[in-house]
Amino acid sequence: MKNAKLHLKYLESELHIEDENEKKQIAFMILDHLYQLDRNAILLEKQFENNPEKEKKIIERLNKNEPVQYIFGESHFYGHMFKVDANVLIPRPETEELVYKIIQRHNRQESINILDIGTGSGCIPITLKLELPQAEVSSIDISKGALKIASENADKLSAKINFLNQDILNYGLDDFSELDIIVSNPPYVTNDEKKLMANNVLDFEPELALFVPDQNPLIFYKRITELAAAKLKTGGWLYFEINEQYGKDMEALLADFGFKNIFIIEDMQGKQRHIEGQKI
Numbered sequence: 001m002k003n004a005k006l007h008l009k010y011l012e013s014e015l016h017i018e019d020e021n022e023k024k025q026i027a028f029m030i031l032d033h034l035y036q037l038d039r040n041a042i043l044l045e046k047q048f049e050n051n052p053e054k055e056k057k058i059i060e061r062l063n064k065n066e067p068v069q070y071i072f073g074e075s076h077f078y079g080h081m082f083k084v085d086a087n088v089l090i091p092r093p094e095t096e097e098l099v100y101k102i103i104q105r106h107n108r109q110e111s112i113n114i115l116d117i118g119t120g121s122g123c124i125p126i127t128l129k130l131e132l133p134q135a136e137v138s139s140i141d142i143s144k145g146a147l148k149i150a151s152e153n154a155d156k157l158s159a160k161i162n163f164l165n166q167d168i169l170n171y172g173l174d175d176f177s178e179l180d181i182i183v184s185n186p187p188y189v190t191n192d193e194k195k196l197m198a199n200n201v202l203d204f205e206p207e208l209a210l211f212v213p214d215q216n217p218l219i220f221y222k223r224i225t226e227l228a229a230a231k232l233k234t235g236g237w238l239y240f241e242i243n244e245q246y247g248k249d250m251e252a253l254l255a256d257f258g259f260k261n262i263f264i265i266e267d268m269q270g271k272q273r274h275i276e277g278q279k280i
C-alpha cells in the first residue's frame with residue numbers, strides 16, 4: 001500500500017519538468033487519473049494500491065514532452081471533459097474566453113444559426129450548443145480524424161451538431177443560407193514563429209491545426225471574412241481567435257468587408273486574442 005501524499009512527492013521526483021507548479025499539477029493529475037485520488041485524499045494521506053507499470057509508462061511519455069492531455073486522452077473545456085487525440089488541437093483557455101464572450105451576447109431561448117469553422121475536438125460548437133440549446137449549430141473541418149473525435153464528444157455530451165467535412169478554402173458554404181454567427185479559431189501560426197514554440201506543441205499537436213504560410217498568414221481569415229460578409233444575416237456576428245501579431249491587420253480586414261462594431265479583445269495574458277465584428 002502507498003500513502004497518497006508521499007506518492008505525490010515520489011511522482012514529482014520522477015518528472016523532468018522545470019516549472020515546479022506544473023510538475024506538481026501533473027503529479028496530481030496522475031493520481032487523479034489512475035486512482036481517482038483528489039486533493040482531499042492526498043491531504044488525508046489515503047492508503048492505496050498503486051500500479052507501477054502504468055505509472056512508469058505515463059512518466060516515460062511525459063518525460064519525452066508528450067502533453068498530458070494526449071496521454072490521458074482527455075482535456076477540460078468550459079466545465080466539460082473532451083476526448084482528444086493526435087488528430088486534434090488540445091483546447092486552450094483562450095478559446096474558452098472566446099466562447100464565453102459569444103454566450104454572453106445571446107440568450108438560451110434564441111433560435112439562431114451558428115457555424116464554427118475548424119472543429120478540432122469540437123470544443124467550440126459543442127459548448128455553444130450546450131449553452132445556447134435552441135441554436136442550430138454546424139461545424140466544418142478538413143480533417144476526418146478531427147471530425148471523428150468531435151462527433152464522439154458531441155455524442156458523449158448529448159449535443160446535436162451538424163458536422164461537415166470540407167476544405168474552407170475551396171468551399172463556398174453552399175449548404176448554408178443565412179447565419180447569425182460565424183466563429184472560427186483557424187490555423188494562425190507562421191513558420192517563422194515555429195522556432196519560438198515549445199517542443200511539446202511542435203512534436204505532438206497536428207500541423208494541420210496550427211500552421212499557415214509565412215507569405216499569407218491571414219489566408220483563413222481572409223477567406224472566412226469574405227464568406228461571412230456574404231452569408232451572415234444583417235446584425236449577425238463574426239468572431240475569430242487571432243494571432244496577437246495581426247490585430248491591426250484583422251481590424252482592417254473586417255472593415256474592408258464592411259463589418260461594423262469591430263472590437264479586439266485581449267485574453268487573460270493581455271494579448272490581443274479575439275476580434276468580433278457585426279454585419280450591418
Ligand SMILES: C[S@@+](CC[C@H](N)C(=O)[O-])C[C@H]1O[C@@H](n2cnc3c(N)ncnc32)[C@H](O)[C@@H]1O
Nearest residue numbers: 091118119120141142143167168185186187209
Ligand atoms: C487551431 S485548430 C482549432 C480547433 C478547435 N476549434 C479549437 O479551438 O480547439 C484549427 C482547425 O482547423 C482545421 N483546418 C485546417 N485547415 C482547414 C481547412 N482548409 N478547412 C477546414 N478546416 C481546416 C484543422 O484541422 C483544425 O482542426
